[in-house]
Amino acid sequence: MTLPPTQPTALISRGSGESLVEQIVRSITSRIDDKLLRTAARMPSIRQFAEQYKVSRFTVVEAYDRLVANGYLESRRGSGFFVRERAQMMAASRSGQDTDPRPTQQLDVVWLIRNMFRQLPPQKMPGTGLLPNDWLDGELIANGLRAVSRQNQNPLLQYGTPQGFLPLRQQLQLKLAELEIAATPDQIVTTSGVTQALDLVAREFTQPGDTIFVDDPAWFLMFGSFATLGAKVVGIPRLADGPDVAKLAELAALHKPRLYVVNSVLHNPTSTSLSAAKAFQVLRIAAEHDITIVEDDIYCDMHPGPAVQPATRLATLDQLQRVIYLGGFSKTLAANLRVGFIATSHELAQRLSDRKMLTTLTTTEIGERVVYKILSEGHYRKHVDRIRAKLDTMRGKAIRQLERAGLTIDAPTPAGMFVWVDTGCDTNVLTERAMAEGYLLAPGSLFSPNQLPSTRMRVNVATMSDPGLLQFLERESAKLRQ
Amino acid sequence: MTLPPTQPTALISRGSGESLVEQIVRSITSRIDDKLLRTAARMPSIRQFAEQYKVSRFTVVEAYDRLVANGYLESRRGSGFFVRERAQMMAASRSGQDTDPRPTQQLDVVWLIRNMFRQLPPQKMPGTGLLPNDWLDGELIANGLRAVSRQNQNPLLQYGTPQGFLPLRQQLQLKLAELEIAATPDQIVTTSGVTQALDLVAREFTQPGDTIFVDDPAWFLMFGSFATLGAKVVGIPRLADGPDVAKLAELAALHKPRLYVVNSVLHNPTSTSLSAAKAFQVLRIAAEHDITIVEDDIYCDMHPGPAVQPATRLATLDQLQRVIYLGGFSKTLAANLRVGFIATSHELAQRLSDRKMLTTLTTTEIGERVVYKILSEGHYRKHVDRIRAKLDTMRGKAIRQLERAGLTIDAPTPAGMFVWVDTGCDTNVLTERAMAEGYLLAPGSLFSPNQLPSTRMRVNVATMSDPGLLQFLERESAKLRQ
Structure with missing residues (x-):
């Protein structure tokens, strides 16, 4: 069989920003999503496809492999490529219609x-x-990479330090000082994005069966991440000025959580921020029930300032006593640099740095040096x-x-x-x-x-x-x- | 007080490859190690040091901060920098002399x-x-970074794919084929070095209390890493041609381990490799006791070939059925690229890719693109x-x-x-x-x-x-x- 009749030009347009491979992948992806290509349909052979669309076979191999990797096609040895059964991937969005048991929480996420x-x-x-x-700003990142390539290469050949590139941690000290959070570089640990920061903190604080509080609604990836640790995830309703503190107090007494992960500023997904009064109450309840707060401030630099929307950071009040502060640059600079960080007490920073070392040894200094350059040269602001x-x-x-x-x-x-x-x-x-x-x-x-x-x-x-x-x-x- | 009398030139030599900060850090580190600077000694103030050695205060701040981060100095607010108590760091090497209880395993590691x-x-x-x-070859890495900076920057701005940069996985397919291990790119997951690969696999396979076998002796970082998961680590004596298989069978029956992590080729620390006969026996015992083998082949490319030292990979015999194969480029290219990988069955690769996503989202494509370039252009060999x-x-x-x-x-x-x-x-x-x-x-x-x-x-x-x-x-x- 061949693809449904399509002008080659509709599938591939030379001279657009995308590579040929990307264009083929995107076209076939959308054909499958649009049900123009049905489950189990056989794809043209690599040779046929290459001839039909006048591209090299290598391009087709790469595109097909990417589609296999993304779960769109499957390769059956000796018989070619087929559109894959997508039932599992669609399960998450089908719950309103069928009576099947809900797939597990983690699968949906x-x-x-x-x-x-x-x-x-x-x-x-x-x-x-x-x-x-x-x-x-791709050019900003590319410039940063070129600058790193021109620096002394010796540091790149070795592991770097588990706690992270020191000059970057010094820049982060300045950044935190602007938020009125005092942290010396030895209180800061770099991570592979906020994702790794959450994983390290959750592993440090919880045993299987422990409870972690999150906002409801909240960032979905956490649910799956904490589920793999065997933690019980409980949501605290989020209101326009922060969590429902009555509910927080009630659930804290009931569940005795180890951690409460919260977006104080520009909460994902509601874009609300914490009022000063709410922040104070959250800290009071956390102290009463000995809950460690994990303040995920990944949207920090998108906040327009208190004149537009009041916003109080818990770490600004608490000064990293009970609050572990997380931040990063995936949203504002480039997700692929994988640069995030944890700011906490000196003692916990050492423990988390050791834990990071045992988990991934170090994060790459390449991304950390690029971010350092962009911060220190004033481009970031x-x-x-x-x-x-x-x-x-x-x-x-x-x-x-x-x-x-x-x-x-x-x-x-x-x-x-x-x-x-x-x-x-x-x-x-x-x-x-x-x-x-x-x-x-x-x-x-x-x-x-x-x-x-x-x-x-x-x-x-x-x-x-x-x-x-x-x-x-x-x-x-x-x-x-x- | 000032530093012990030293010529400034002995501390700092301009024009050497090292930065001033690195030189200061190294000099003070060795003075502390050599006990020329004793515990609790007060360091010169930043101003004094800068004047004495004719360097900028910023240089001194950076060096002192790095020494704090490395545990050599401590900063006491308002009163300056002091040489830190090193008792804990020395504890590991003192066990032959004192009668204190041994520090925990993890601390020593x-x-x-x-x-x-x-x-x-x-x-x-x-x-x-x-x-x-x-x-x-620092220049090889720097060239790779420059090439990445000149490519389409869009992929760097986004997350990449959790399973890893596809062209690199295609190159790894070829690399594995040379070892007679058949693996398609969808069976390969990139990781932040072998360290993250081990962490992901151990988390996938073990619950607290489960047993993991390792060689004895073996790479020390694993012991700490597995200890954080609550796993029990048991060593299998390593002989000149591989593990002591009689002991392996005996301990397998006793402990029912979930995993056995082994360096088949150029075992760390003995540089021995597995004979074909031993490899076969290890797989037989693993099958009998349903043990999953994790073959850490990080020293793969340092092996001179079977004519010099016989070496049989378990994955070559088993073809990724019971063997999970790990590799990476930290030893041969640059540790800071943080590029390692897992090769396994299609189904387990998907599960480990999902687990990686929940733990660190993605690994950075920057390092993966650099390694791809070096492999695909033939420089690596x-x-x-x-x-x-x-x-x-x-x-x-x-x-x-x-x-x-x-x-x-x-x-x-x-x-x-x-x-x-x-x-x-x-x-x-x-x-x-x-x-x-x-x-x-x-x-x-x-x-x-x-x-x-x-x-x-x-x-x-x-x-x-x-x-x-x-x-x-x-x-x-x-x-x-x-």
């Missing part, structure tokens, strides 16, 4: 996170947690200023468009990358329909520690430039509300 | 690994597990050929020197970076004395899963160029043997 790595254009991914490439300005423009526009499409936003946020939208319908079902049309949504169930179906979804305001998406949302959410 | 990150010249570190910088040739020259010389110094080598190895030397004395004590003279040894106790004192130590043949070291070993081991 893995499903959405895997989707984050799909090669879709940004305007097709309102559910993404990243800014589009053209909002970031200007860069995030631009991102904030752009977000402000796009956010207002996106909120108006979403409202015109019949969706509601409880408390339109004046800051941040995300809006938490109420569609009035089950967003699991909406997500499945969107996927059939080539859009990736982030349904509310994914942000729920219990993965309860929800009418809400997270929308990234930086991706809202496709009129087709708004038409889709208006039409399908109206149908589903009936 | 952490102690030596921390020492790996000390800034000593290579000829002072016969205990190191890395090749000296000038054996590696020539590079490791040079390293092997150099090792052969140095190994023979080192063995003769060590024997002349009165030490013995049971079975002088014809291959690899390490020789496993018998000093005839307690190498814990020898290590402590060496440290006082500025040398880092790797005592046998560290490679023992039970950390039993040992007369053996691991010597890196690439570091044996300091006549003072050989004099020290001859003199002190003779004294201790009396």
